[in-house]
Amino acid sequence: MAGGAPRLLREPEEQRATFLDLFLDLVFVFALFRLSQGLLDHLSWSGAFKTLVLLLAVWCVWIHTDWSTWRARSTSGAADRADLRRTAIQVLVIGSMFGSLVLAAAVPEAFGEHGPVFAGAYVAIQVGRSLFLVIVRRGDKRAQRPEVRLLFWFGVSAVLWIAGAVMQGWPRAVLWALAVAVDYTAASLGWPTPRRGRASAAEFSVSGEFLAERHRQFFIIALGELILVAGFGLSSNAFEADHSAAVVVAFATTVLLWRIYIRRAGKVLGEAVDAAPDPLRVALSTMYAHPVMVAGIIAISVGDELVIEHPFGHTPPAWVAVILGGPALFLAGRTIFEYAVFGRVSRIRVAGVLVLAAISPTMIFLPPVFVAAAAALVLAGIAVSDAARARGRPLEPPSPPG
Numbered sequence: 001m002a003g004g005a006p007r008l009l010r011e012p013e014e015q016r017a018t019f020l021d022l023f024l025d026l027v028f029v030f031a032l033f034r035l036s037q038g039l040l041d042h043l044s045w046s047g048a049f050k051t052l053v054l055l056l057a058v059w060c061v062w063i064h065t066d067w068s069t070w071r072a073r074s075t076s077g078a079a080d081r082a083d084l085r086r087t088a089i090q091v092l093v094i095g096s097m098f099g100s101l102v103l104a105a106a107v108p109e110a111f112g113e114h115g116p117v118f119a120g121a122y123v124a125i126q127v128g129r130s131l132f133l134v135i136v137r138r139g140d141k142r143a144q145r146p147e148v149r150l151l152f153w154f155g156v157s158a159v160l161w162i163a164g165a166v167m168q169g170w171p172r173a174v175l176w177a178l179a180v181a182v183d184y185t186a187a188s189l190g191w192p193t194p195r196r197g198r199a200s201a202a203e204f205s206v207s208g209e210f211l212a213e214r215h216r217q218f219f220i221i222a223l224g225e226l227i228l229v230a231g232f233g234l235s236s237n238a239f240e241a242d243h244s245a246a247v248v249v250a251f252a253t254t255v256l257l258w259r260i261y262i263r264r265a266g267k268v269l270g271e272a273v274d275a276a277p278d279p280l281r282v283a284l285s286t287m288y289a290h291p292v293m294v295a296g297i298i299a300i301s302v303g304d305e306l307v308i309e310h311p312f313g314h315t316p317p318a319w320v321a322v323i324l325g326g327p328a329l330f331l332a333g334r335t336i337f338e339y340a341v342f343g344r345v346s347r348i349r350v351a352g353v354l355v356l357a358a359i360s361p362t363m364i365f366l367p368p369v370f371v372a373a374a375a376a377l378v379l380a381g382i383a384v385s386d387a388a389r390a391r392g393r394p395l396e397p398p399s400p401p402g
Contacts, residue, residue, distance in 0.1 A: 017213050020090060024065060024097050025221055031058045031104035032225050032294070036301040038108045043302065043318045050111050050173055052295060054118075056180045059291040061103065061125050064150070065096045066214050067204075068129060092132055099125040115172060119165035126154040126183075146203045149191035157182040187284055201280045208273030211283055215269065215290055219261055222297045226254040229301050233308030242369075246311040249372045250304040256379040257297065257330060260349075263386045264396060265334075265341040272341040272398035282400045285340035292333030299326030303372065311369040320363045320371060327375045328356045331382070343401040348385045352378050 035058065039051040068089070099121050106118040130151035137144040157179045164175030190198030230250045237243035265272075269286060276282045303323035315323075331349045338346040355378050363371045390396075 017210065017217065020093055021066070021214065022217070024062075024093055024100075025217060027097050027100040027104060028058065028062055028218070029221055029224060031100065031107065032222055032298065033228070034104050034107040036225060036229075036298045036305075038110075039298060039322075040302045040305060041108070043322070048299075048321075049177075051298065053173065053177050053180055054107055054110055055295055055298065056184070056291055057118075057122055057176075058100075058103065058107075059294065060180070060183050061096070061100055061122065062218065063287055064126065065093060065100075065129065067206075068092065068133060088136055092129060096125050096129055099128075111172060115168075116165040119161040119176075123154075123158040123161050127151065127158055130154055145196070146191075146199060149193050149196070149199055149203075152193045153183065153186040153191055156186075184288070187287070201278055204280050204283075206273060206279055206283045208270035208279065210270075211273055211286070212268075212270035215286060216262075216266060218290065219266075219293065220258075222294045223254055223258055225301045226250065226257075226297065226304060229304045229308070230254070233305065237308070242311045243308055246304075246308040246369045246372065249369060249376055250308060253300065253304070253327075253372070253376045253379060256376060256383050257300075257327075259383045260331075260334060260379060260386065261293070263383070264390070265338050268398045269341055272400045275398055276400040282340050286337060289333045289336035289340060292336065293330050294333075296326045296328070296330030296333060299329060302326075307368040307372045312367040315364050315366060315368050315371055317364055319368060320360055323368065323371045324356045324360050324363065324375050327379055328353045331356075339401070341398050341400060342396065343399045348382050352382050 035051055035055055038054070039047055041047075042050070103118060103121040103125070106114040106121065108114075110118040130147050133147040134144055134151055137147060160175050160179035160182065164172040164179065167175060186192075190200075191204075192198045230247050233243060233250070234247045273279045273282045299322045303319065303326055306319050307323065331352045335346050335349045335353075338344070338349065356375065359374060363374065366374075
């Protein structure tokens with residue numbers, strides 16, 4: 001590499017996730033748990049909005065930390081991503097991991113007294129990682145260019161994060177929502193920077209196999225939150241029949257979410273990225289789809305906890321919102337995901353969202369466990385429809401939009 005810069009490339013055969021990637025994920029198990037507990041403690045539209053802002057920040061940290069490990073597919077060597085075996089990159093990822101731990105610990109009071117801690121950790125991770133890579137790659141302008149773009153935009157959003165941290169109440173929520181919007185909009189626009197314009201697809205090339213594997217792993221982490229809720233609910237209620245019935249519904253819902261996610265699009269994401277005319281566009285589409293699905297899982301987690309604890313009690317409207325809204329959010333994100341991989345809208349998933357919305361007004365008259373069972377039946381109908389449509393037909397190849 002020119003100028004003696006440290007080697008930061010993965011070899012072509014090293015496109016799979018490493019143990020360090022999986023080690024990083026441990027922190028996000030904790031982060032998702034804190035997000036779901038925060039929503040449970042503030043179960044309102046305001047609480048849901050704030051949880052969404054925090055989730056998008058957590059996801060942005062994870063995806064960009066992961067992005068720093070991607071290997072460029074371009075034979076020209078543009079936009080080379082980091083090789084985790086190198087000590088410098090191990091330090092970077094472990095540093096991001098510790099920052100993410102602080103970030104997650106601050107989540108419950110992020111809109112209270114721990115706001116400066118949350119914002120400070122987020123800015124330190126995002127700006128610090130980009131600055132670190134700019135310095136490490138100083139001998140290779142092509143590899144350094146995407147990190148300069150990210151450093152610029154994370155610096156822009158840092159102003160809003162810090163400004164929000166010194167405010168209280170809704171001003172903080174608004175400023176942080178704008179900060180998240182800056183981080184996500186900059187990506188969709190190609191991280192335009194002064195005198196450089198927008199990034200080319202080659203600058204942020206991705207490995208389809210690595211991207212698909214890491215997204216699947218994060219989704220499994222999110223499903224693990226549902227397993228924890230079901231397991232704790234079963235053990236803490238002494239295996240009583242009514243609580244056990246609620247656990248069965250919760251577990252069945254978890255299985256259905258896994259099945260619907262993985263059914264075809266989840267399996268061929270890597271092929272879709274590699275086959276796409278613009279791989280970066282597919283990568284960004286999945287980057288937007290997955291936090292929507294994870295938001296749905298967090299809502300389902302809260303709903304499961306309420307249902308297991310009070311299976312045959314009264315069902316307030318806020319409970320209906322998470323018990324049915326969680327699956328609806330998941331299906332909405334899964335529809336975006338389907339479009340990114342196959343270039344078409346899944347009508348059965350859209351229908352599922354509409355059915356969940358249609359039945360929600362009447363659900364306040366039913367016990368929580370029946371509401372959860374209704375949501376599970378909608379998901380089961382989609383899973384059965386997927387299986388029936390695929391039976392006897394050749395596997396559909398990925399066909400991402402051009």
